[in-house]
Amino acid sequence: MQDGFGEELYAAVQDWREARGFTVRERLAAEYAERFALDHTNLDDGFWDRMRAVYSDAEILEMTMAIGTFISLGRTLAVLEVANECALNWAPGDGEDPA
Numbered sequence: 001m002q003d004g005f006g007e008e009l010y011a012a013v014q015d016w017r018e019a020r021g022f023t024v025r026e027r028l029a030a031e032y033a034e035r036f037a038l039d040h041t042n043l044d045d046g047f048w049d050r051m052r053a054v055y056s057d058a059e060i061l062e063m064t065m066a067i068g069t070f071i072s073l074g075r076t077l078a079v080l081e082v083a084n085e086c087a088l089n090w091a092p093g094d095g096e097d098p099a
Helices: 007-014 024-042 045-054 057-079
Strands: none
Touching: 024 045, 024 057, 045 057
């Protein structure tokens, strides 16, 4: 996939199954994140075989920790309605200094 995080990348991530340019590893990471978030009890042996074919155990652990952390953070912020209270609307490239 391309370097950087532009609008095209975000649009492609939403359609990771069909979007062009993703590697096998990137598609599998997207599948893992989606399944972890939506159906974590249904990660079967076939899925883990595919994961282990392209990722080391250390990479799987790191990815799992990152996915779990961000899902937890997102749910925490939603429960506390922090996103609705935060006036910060900064995105890279908009000329604003986030500090």
